[in-house]
Every structure is written in C-alpha cells, then in structure tokens.
Amino acid sequence: MQDNKLISDLFRTEHRKLTAVLAGVFGFEHIQIAEDIVSDTFLLATEKWGQNKLPHNPTAWLYTVAKNKAKDHLKHTTIFTQKVSATIKAEHSVYEEIEIDLSEKNINDSQLQMMFAICQPVIPAEAQVGLALRILCGFGIDEIADAFLSNKETINKRLLRAKEKLRQHKVKIEFPDTGEINKRLETVLLTLYLLFNEGYYSISGNTNLRKDLCLEAMRLTYLLIENKPTDLPVVNALFSLMCFHASRFEARIDKNGDMILYDEQDSTLWNDELITRGTNYLIRASRGDQLTRYHLESAIAYWHTIKTDSDEKWENVLQLYNKLLILEYSPMAALNRTYALAKADGKEKAIIEAEKLTQLTGSHLYHSLLGYLYSGIANEKALQHLQTALKLAKNKVEKNRIDKNIKALKKEELLMGRSSN
Amino acid sequence: MNEFLLIYRREADFDTQFTAEQLKEISKPWMDWMGGLAAQSILADRGNRLDSAGKVVKPNNVITNGAYVEIKELIGGYSIIKAASLDEAAEIAKGCPILAVGGNVEVREILQM
16 A cells, blocks of 8 residues: 555656656657656556565666666667667667666756647647646546546547647657747646646546646746746746635635635635745746736735735726736636626626626626625525526536525525514 | 727817826726726727827928817827627717716727728
8 A cells, every 4th residue: 555655656756757758758759659668667666566565766766667668669669760860870789878868957858848849729728738737747547537527538539639739740849949938938828827727726526636736737837937948927927826826725625625715715724835925926027027917817816815805905906807808808807807896896886897798698607796796786686697697507516606695695685574574 | 790999089188297196096997997898808909098299290291289180179099899880889988988077989980991
C-alpha cells in the first residue's frame, strides 16, 4: 500500500517531466513513443518495487530506466537514422552519445516548450486543456474524464484526434521566436485559464481532483513567470487572479463537496498567504501599460478578498466589470456586472438593466439573478424567475441551490403575510 | 443586426475644466452606460471622445476655428452599437447620459460598403 502511494505520487510529479523531455528528444510526431516509454517505466516500477523492495532513490531509478528504454528504442528503430542523426553530427556508435538530459533546467525548459507545442489554435480549446492535463500534468485518462464529466473513450478519442491534428500541422517542441511570444502566449494563457476554471468551477464531485487541477494550472503559470522571456505583466496578472481565487478554496466547498456561495463563506478560512501573493503579483502585473482581461478579472477578485461590504468596494467592482465587458463580452461578466450594479446602486436600477439582457433568457443563472433582484421588491415575480431557473438548471447541485432559494423566499412571504394580518 | 453610429452632441460652452472629484462623477454614468451596452452584447465599438478644439476646412483655403455644426452645438464623441432597426437603436439611445446634461444623440445607420 505504501509503495502504491509512493508510485502514484511519483507518477504525478515525474510522469510529466519524463514525457516532456523524451518527447523533446523524439519530436512531437513521435510523442506516442515517449508516452509509451514513460508508461512502461512506471509499469516496471509497479512490478519490481512490489516484489523486491524500493530502490534507494526511486526517482533516479525511474530516470535511468526511462533513459535506457529510450536509447533501446532509438537503437531498434529507424527514427534515429531518419530524424535524430540528422541533427546530431556524430560519426560512430552514435546512439551511445545521445544525451537524454534530465537536469532540472532541461525538464523545465522541455515543459515550457511542450506548453507552446500543445496550445495551438488549430485544435479546440477543450482538447488543449485535455492534452495539457495528460502531457503537462501527468493526469490519467480516467481523471481527465472525471474532470470533464465524460468517459474514457470520449477523452481518448479527443486526445488522439488533437495529437493527430498537431502532427499534421508539423508542430515543433520549441520556444517561439521572441517576436512571436506575445501572440503565442495568448493561446497558452487562455488554456491555463481554462484549466484553472475547469477545477474551480467544475461540478465534478471529486474535490481533491478539482483542487489538483487548479494547483497544476498555477504551477504551469508559475513556470512561465520563472522563465525570463515569458515573465510578462499579462502572465503575472493571470497568476495573481489564480492566487486570489485559490485563497477561497477551503471556504467555498463544504464537507459534502457542495459549493458555499461567496456571501455565506467563513472568511476566516480564506488563505491570507495566497491573498498576499496575489496582491504582490498584481503589482508586478501593473508594469507597462497593457490592460488585459486577466488584469481586470484579477482586480475584481482582489476586491472580493475584502469581506466587508462598502460603497467603495462595489463601485470599484462595477467599474471593473464595465471595463471588462467593453473589452470582451461574456455572459458571466454581464450577469456579475448586474449583480455589482445592484450592490452599488440598488436593486431597482439593476432590475432595469437586467431586463435588457434579453440574450440571456435561456440561462438559469439569468433567472436566478432576477429572482434575487426582485426578492423584497416584487416577491411574486421573484418566485416566477426562480421557478424558471429551476426548470432550466441542468445539474443537481444547481437545482438544489435554486430550490433552497425558493423555499427561503416562500418562508419569508409567509412570515410577512402573518405579520400583516 | 445592423450597426448604428451614435453621435453625442452637447452645448459648445460646456465647461471642460474639472477637478478629479468632478471627473469621477461625470465618468460614472458614462462608464455605466457603456458597460450596460456591452452587457447586452450590443456595443460594437466604444468609440472615442473628441476634443472641443477643432477647425473647419472649407473650399478656397478657408479654415475657421471651432468644430461647431451649428452655433453652440459640438460633437463630444461617438460609439457604434448593434440593433435590429433604426427605431430600436433610437430607443436604446434614450439611456445615454448626455441627455441628462442637455445634450442629444444623433442615431445613424452605418451602411456597409
């Protein structure tokens, strides 16, 4: 049991490193070989370490085995003559000379290069996140399926298709040219952002898995910060956003894995260290004059780390949402902006604006918002909207929450009815 | 959905010197207006504000100071919105904060080339 735990921990940390480095050696077109070698290595570890005993240094053992397997493979296939020999100009017993560099620096570089290789607009964003989870984070197919609330076959197919597409596009595992970094980084950051959100907003019941997703997104974003050419304000902004969100991790999910809404969270469970980190990286993000959606979202998240309601807080949040929406529309931002408007300028004003959002009438979140806005002003209307929301909501967690609101509203109505009699 | 140009007009002798506090007060309704349009996903282009100084160039090398269309009226800025019809665009323009300070909004459909 102990060994199994060790192997699964090592799997999580070493799988991605070995895959990135070996894929760098073989090239993206042969990434399957790299993945197979890494899988074989871990399989062998499970067998050997179970029977005998643990090697002194399990990580070094894994590296040696993987290296040997890679060299064997090169020896026995034509890849070497076709591809590698062209780049290495050695003349005798060349395969012996191949350096499979598993130094920390090369591991980090390989992972960064792999990040740029995977995050390509030619494949759908969802597939990019999936590939990132598999190759950059070492997640198993079953874990990825769990995170996406899907099944193994679907995920397998999706990843295979994505890899094939990247091969067709002759994607290379390398750093983009300096002039290209900004443009390429956009796709990388969006994928990391989605990866984080997949963990943060997922309705998967597996709380530990969700937290892992967020931590992996943070780790990869931090790799970009540690690498000088990519230590840009926009990257710092995204990292600070992640820190602020992650600071509420312990407070936003209860023992049953249910979500606790912001207003109901125990703020003593908020992580001060992450809030401080978020603030520091937001300051670092303010260098230069670039204002991205990550800057604005991070600033909004910063205001949310201040528990006390104040006019200043909500007015600032409202103005940040205004700017965010002007920069880039999203349904979530439209809804949150209207909520902030209610907090800053009152529900009456927010109702007028909410009624204009006719493009969102198919969303349960929209009707939940109207339910909230009308409650205490026109309870009958509030109830109608909550019931519409209940009909539109797709998953159980959301249905439960709306149901709770309906019950609370009915109870309030009943009490008010009695007191007026 | 078609695109419509909103031209914000106001009085020409509009004071342009403000304290920081006054600026904040003026900026809020405008940001709320733009944010509201963006939240409806109908803001095609937030546009720009225009400086009050300007020159009008006429034939025969005549250049006059002042950007006035008519006496005392000045274009303060513009935005582009999306709407189904001119009537709908005009309806939307009713929410513009320039109306609260005595200005007006001209609404014109943009014809695609």
